[in-house]
Amino acid sequence: MILIYWRADIRRLPPLNALRSFEAAARLGSFNRAAEELFVTPSAVSHQIKSLEAFLGVPLFRRENRRTVLTATGEKYFDAAGHALDEIGIATRRLIASPNTSAVNISVVPAFLTRWLVPRIRDFQELHPDVELRLSASTGLIDFAHSDTDMAIYFGHGEWENVDAHFLKSVTLIPVCSPKLLEETVPLDTPGDLQRHTLLQVADREDEWSRILKKASIVHIADIKSITLSSTSLSISAAMEGAGVALADLSLVERELEYGQLIIPLDIKLETRRAFYLVYQQNRQLTYAMQVFYDWVMEEIQQG
Secondary structure (H helix, E strand, O other), X not given: OOOOOOOOOOOOOOOHHHHHHHHHHHHHOOHHHHHHHHOOOHHHHHHHHHHHHHHHOOOOEEEEOOEXXXXXXXXXXXXXXXXXXXXXXXXXXXXXXXXXXXXXEEEEOHHHHHHHHHHHHHHHHHHOOOOEEEEEEOOOOOOHHHOOOOEEEEEEOOOOOOEEEEEEEEEEEEEEEOHHHOOOXXXXXXXXXXXXXXXXXXXXXXXXXXXHHHXXXXXXXXXXXXXXXXXXXXXXXXXXXXXXXEEEEHHHOXXXXXXXXXXXXXXXXXXXXXXXXXXXEOXXXXXXXXXXXXXXXXXXXXXX
16 A cells, blocks of 8 residues: 655745746736736747646636636636735845845934934944944835835824834924024014914924914914925924924924024914824734834833
């Protein structure tokens, strides 16, 4: 008697070139277009797909009115194969970008990057000299599935798809201005005095000043002078130059207040109902560097 055992732990994988040809043809709906993308001939694509069908023992395409379409089995296999190739591509890009787990690529909203994170980088390096931070500034959302970015810091309501979002800190705005602004003849002693000053507002967030002015019972908002800038950082810089009064979160202007470059002229504040969040791809296992940064930033936020 001969007993034959099949080891379930041994993977039966098709040839990669055949799988790539199949995925491209199924995604593009054409052998010719797949050939153009893969820089081979249509006959080469056809040959690869036939070899894959022979390997699997099932047809993946059928001819219909001079068109080649997926069979029901082909459609199911395309979903699985596409996902698998995406995962391989993502892993490859990450490995090339970070050949070891001691580097982490982080995208950060500009204001948080320049005014909170950068001043603390030296402390991070002293605590974790084995971890390399690769930082970039961005206000857009990251497609983690097709990006080399490992983590990001977003500003918003915490409702983003396909990411794990971890609350860092809420944002409460206060008015700030240069000390030399108070040396001018126009006073700034009460909220009502804001009507006589230039208000520095951030694009897409013009409602922030309106809400503060309404709280101060200032009704003729349209008559107040204002300058709109593209970011919080620019707004704060303009305030430091004496261009007007800006709104900023206290944690983002700590240095300027300490050095006397900015002051808080009025005891008013605005709860924005938005916050900073640390995010990364949903269900992703953190690398060593990602975990170190996560732990450090959470501890820094709590201490602050």
